[in-house]
Amino acid sequence: MARTEAEHYTRMTEAPVAPLIARLAVPTTISLLVTSIYNLVDTAFVGTLGTSASGAVGIVFGFMSIIQAFGFMYGMGSGSIIARLLGQKNVDEASVVASTGVMLSFLTGLAIALVSAVFLTPIVFLMGSTETIAPYAEEYVRFMLISAPFMTASFTMNQILRLEGKAALGMVGMTAGCFLNIAGDAVFMFGFGMGITGAGLSTALSQVVSFGILLSMYLRRKSTSRLSLRLISPTPERVADIVATGLPSLIRQGLNSITTMLLNAQAALFGDAAVAAMSIVARIVFFAFSLTLGVGQGFQPVAGFNYGAGRYGRVRDAHRVTIFMGEALVAAILVVMMLYPAELLRIFRDDPAVVEVGIRALRLQGVSLLFLPLIVATEMLYQSTGHKLGASVMSLLRGGLVFIPLILILPRFRGIAGVQEAQALANALMFLPAIGFAAHFFRELPEEAA
Secondary structure: OHHHHHHHHHHHHHOOHHHHHHHHHHHHHHHHHHHHHHHHHHHHHHHOOOHHHHHHHHHHHHHHHHHHHHHHHHHHHHHHHHHHHHHOOOHHHHHHHHHHHHHHHHHHHHHHHHHHHHOHHHHHHHOOOOOOOHHHHHHHHHHHHHHHHHHHHHHHHHHHHHHOOOHHHHHHHHHHHHHHHHHHHHHHHHHOOOOHHHHHHHHHHHHHHHHHHHHHHHHOOOOOOOOOHHHOOOOHHHHHHHHHHHHHHHHHHHHHHHHHHHHHHHHHOOOHHHHHHHHHHHHHHHHHHHHHHHHHHHHHHHHHHHHHOOOHHHHHHHHHHHHHHHHHHHHHHHHHHHHOHHHHHHHHOOOHHHHHHHHHHHHHHHHHHHHHHHHHHHHHHHHHOOOHHHHHHHHHHHHHHOHHHHHHHHHHHHOHHHHHHHHHHHHHHOHHHHHHHHHHHHHHOOOOOO
């Protein structure tokens, strides 16, 4: 075991940067794409129940983002600290951080489930539901509450594995859950005729299975850090460090939930077809964005390990490689989005009103994806190296601080066109601040540790 971990350390700190990032990016990208495929398939399945049911998926997506936000916060907070500790060869403290982070994540998911169960109806309407969409959304969300603690803990364990540089292990748990979810949708929704209830039940069961698979990775000692009840040590200092380091992820995901609510609410002013259209567009765009996000997540353990080891030149090289890879992948998928927007939309809902609204939104958001590789790589750079304030500010900007005023103002003057344009314009406006953040980071970074 010691020899294996020594080889892993050498690979993370000495292997050529571009192939290393590519190798780490493959499993994370596969995980993201499989998750995105599940979202697309789920949207298509639920879309067969009608436009209102299709709109409910957008509401559920916003609620799921809240649960994911806390899972990502503890996962990114713990994982970033662990990557730097492993760069310093401090495995014992890394295991304490991992055990504490997973425990905090599970308890937070349980608290979210209990509070949401009491206020379910107001929450659904707060997230932009209409009277016709609400019954579908409530039925779906009820099952998600059952699996909430398992979902948060799964995201945390997956992020820790990824930031250790062992993303392939996390991929197994996440993709298995997604494939089970897709199969469950088909069986429960259509085989048993359970409709939207079947979709919710399938989601809950798949999350519990993912949790079990990911936990087994730690119990079978496949990970570098260990999970153990006796290692849990929620001291104020350790909890504060985990939360502060992971706060950018919470901000980003939390703002994503808020922006989804606002987008649904603004789209709802133009009918259920507009809500369904923007929900479908969001899933298609996330599928494309998953490519650059996966490369960025492959970059994170490289940045954390080498920053902890004082190999600053490799951090610089990795940032440049990540941007180049992300741009190449986005450009390739953008061609399909620009040429066949209507065909993509009809896969999920063959409703002329939905397609009409979705075409322009899909093309605009597709073009704006070209701005994101630099933005994502720079934000991940700050978070992976423990620069909490800069990472939090960038998360505020990318997560919605730019988008929120646009989605509130543009529809007032441009109607449905404003709803279609808001996200694309927000992505473009975030580009220049990201350049400034990157330049500042590398200006302050030493050339190499002594």
